[in-house]
Amino acid sequence: MFTGIVEEVGEIADVSPGGLLIRGPLVVSDARHGDSIAVDGVCLTVTETDGDRFRVDVMGETYRRTALSGLRPGDRVNLERAVAVGGRLGGHIVQGHVDGVAEVLRREPAEEWESVTFRLPADLSRYVVEKGSIAVDGVSLTVAAVSADEFTVGLIPTTLTETTLGRKPVGATVHLEVDVLAKHVERLLAHRSEAVTV
Known part of the structure; x- marks a missing residue:
C-alpha cells in the first residue's frame, strides 16, 4: 500500500x-x-x-x-x-493498481499554484467526486471540479517542483487510480441490491 x-x-x-x-x-x-x-x-x-x-x-x-x-x-x-506499518498516511490509501490512463487537457497557471484538467474515462467517472481523492501518476490529489468527462486538480508549488506533474504538457498521458473505498462501496451496494430483489 x-x-x-x-x-x-x-x-x-x-x-x-x-x-x-x-x-x-x-x-x-x-x-x-x-x-x-x-x-x-x-x-x-x-x-x-x-x-x-x-x-x-x-x-x-x-x-x-x-x-x-x-x-x-x-x-x-x-x-x-510502500508505506511501513505505523507510518504516516499523508495522502490517501493508494494501492498502485492503475484504473485507467488519461490525458492532460489544460493547464492554467496562477500566482501560487496551477489548475490542471484531465480527461476522465467514462468507466471511472462514477468514482470521482468533488473534494474526493484521486491518484494521478501516483500523486495523491484532491479533486477541485469534476464533470462527466473531465476533472480538475490544483497543484501547489511543492507538487509542481517535486513530482513529474509540474512538467507534464497538454496531451501527455497519466495513470489514474480512483479511491478504492468508492469501488468497495459500489460493490457492497450492488450485493445488497441483489439480495433485496431475490
Whole structure:
C-alpha cells in the first residue's frame, strides 16, 4: 500500500520487454528483492538493486494497461516506497493498481499554484467526486471540479517542483487510480441490491 506522497523523482535508465531499470537513490537506499515501489503510480516489485538503480519486472498485461510502454531512457518518473506499518498516511490509501490512463487537457497557471484538467474515462467517472481523492501518476490529489468527462486538480508549488506533474504538457498521458473505498462501496451496494430483489 502507498499514500500518494512521492518520495523522489527517478530516471529511467533502461527499458526492456520484461522490465525497467530505474535510477532512484532514495528509494533504492533500503530496497530489497521483493519490495514494492510505485513507479508513476504503478506498484512494481524490485527484482535487483545495483548502486543507485533498481530493476523491476513488468508483465505484458501491465504494459498494455498503463503508459509504461511509452517510457524511454532519460524519462522522469514519480517513485514511492510502500508505506511501513505505523507510518504516516499523508495522502490517501493508494494501492498502485492503475484504473485507467488519461490525458492532460489544460493547464492554467496562477500566482501560487496551477489548475490542471484531465480527461476522465467514462468507466471511472462514477468514482470521482468533488473534494474526493484521486491518484494521478501516483500523486495523491484532491479533486477541485469534476464533470462527466473531465476533472480538475490544483497543484501547489511543492507538487509542481517535486513530482513529474509540474512538467507534464497538454496531451501527455497519466495513470489514474480512483479511491478504492468508492469501488468497495459500489460493490457492497450492488450485493445488497441483489439480495433485496431475490
